[in-house]
Amino acid sequence: MxxxxxxxxxxxxxxxxxxxxxxxxxxxxxxxxxxxxxxxxxxxxxxTADLSDFDPGARAREIAERLADLTDEEKDPRFAQAVIEESESLLLSAPFLLTKTRFGHVTVNAGIDRSNVPDADLLLLxxxxxxxxxxxxxxxxxxxxxxxxxxxxxxxxxxxxxxxxxxxxxxxxxxxxxxxxxxxxxxxxxxxxxxxxxxxxxxxxxxxxxxxxxxxxxxxxxxxxxxxxxxxxxxxxxxxxxxxxxxxxx
Known part of the structure; x- marks a missing residue:
């Protein structure tokens, strides 16, 4: 072929x-x-979406704090909230977010991309x-x-x-x-x-x-x-x- x-x-x-x-x-x-x-x-x-579109709840803040402690890097709870909203379920919340999307795909961060997005912060699947x-x-x-x-x-x-x-x-x-x-x-x-x-x-x-x-x-x-x-x-x-x-x- x-x-x-x-x-x-x-x-x-x-x-x-x-x-x-x-x-x-x-x-x-x-x-x-x-x-x-x-x-x-x-x-x-x-x-596409901007981080400002997401209001982080208690779960997102908890996840961001836990990941920051594990990685010694500041994590934005708004991104964690975006992942939660794009996921049917979280399989892992640390040391990274492994998710199942609503259509069945298992992937990191619900497949949200932060590269090659000229006019926004995030590109969703x-x-x-x-x-x-x-x-x-x-x-x-x-x-x-x-x-x-x-x-x-x-x-x-x-x-x-x-x-x-x-x-x-x-x-x-x-x-x-x-x-x-x-x-x-x-x-x-x-x-x-x-x-x-x-x-x-x-x-x-x-x-x-x-x-x-x-x-x-x-x-x-x-x-x-x-x-x-x-x-x-x-x-x-x-x-x-x-x-x-x-x-x-x-």
Whole structure:
């Protein structure tokens, strides 16, 4: 397959027709998959905020004080309040804020970004990245993955992950198919939207030279069953349960 960045996109502003900008610059083919950074989706949807928009409550002040004690750095309780308001739940409140967003993604600080936001203090994740991906997919008539950059348990560094997708299943199921020695695969379910997001992130880059939209060309889902299950429910997420218990006990 080929992955390339869409060149020449302007700074995206609230209300911009993101699909039209992509189609104008993207040189798309019918079987392309379009991967769009959540940052530009959020900008088009007006998901920016200032710290002054958040009035910190007692929980936010407590979290900020605790983090300041642990890190020897002053923490703004307004930012803690923003994270609380953008989260369904906090899995960890120290030594950093690990959150579950309302759409199921587990990430640090509810995915709130403080970089590449020229006209505000904060850039929030799209309110419903799945719906955002669906609208783009319908406008472009192609599968769309909305990606974000996220850290990984047990590893240093970050990589692209999918937070929304449309026109493509989240995963392909290899269970029941033979391996190279003829043994039946029993547990392999491949998260293709995460892998496409990660591959695209290599091309998109980071920082000031980054490009927010990439195209994946000549990739085929193949003859596999698909599933849209990506985010684990709490009931079968043993890691989340352990983190919540540890945070409470600490």
């Amino acid at each position: 080929e992955v390339f960045a869409v060149p020449g996109l302007p700074e995206v502003r609230p209300g911009d027709d993101l699909a039209a900008l992509i189609e104008r610059q993207g040189r798309l083919r019918p079987d392309d998959v379009v991967v769009v950074a959540s940052t530009v989706v959020s900008k088009a949807e007006g998901r 799209p309110e419903d990245p799945g719906a955002s991906a669906q609208a783009l997919a319908e406008a472009l008539d192609r599968p769309v993955v909305v990606s974000d950059t996220s850290g990984r348990p047990f590893r240093h560094g970050q990589r692209g992950v999918a937070v929304g997708w449309a026109g493509i299943p989240a995963s392909r199921d290899w269970r029941g198919e033979p391996d190279r020695d003829g043994r039946e695969l029993g547990v392999t379910v491949q998260s293709v939207v995460d892998e496409l997001a990660a591959a695209s992130n290599l091309v998109a880059g980071e920082g000031g030279g980054g490009t927010p939209v990439t195209v994946v060309r000549d990739w085929q889902f193949g003859d596999h069953d698909g599933s849209d299950e990506l985010f684990r429910d709490r009931a079968d997420d043993l890691v989340r349960q352990a983190l919540e218990a540890w945070d409470y006990d600490s």
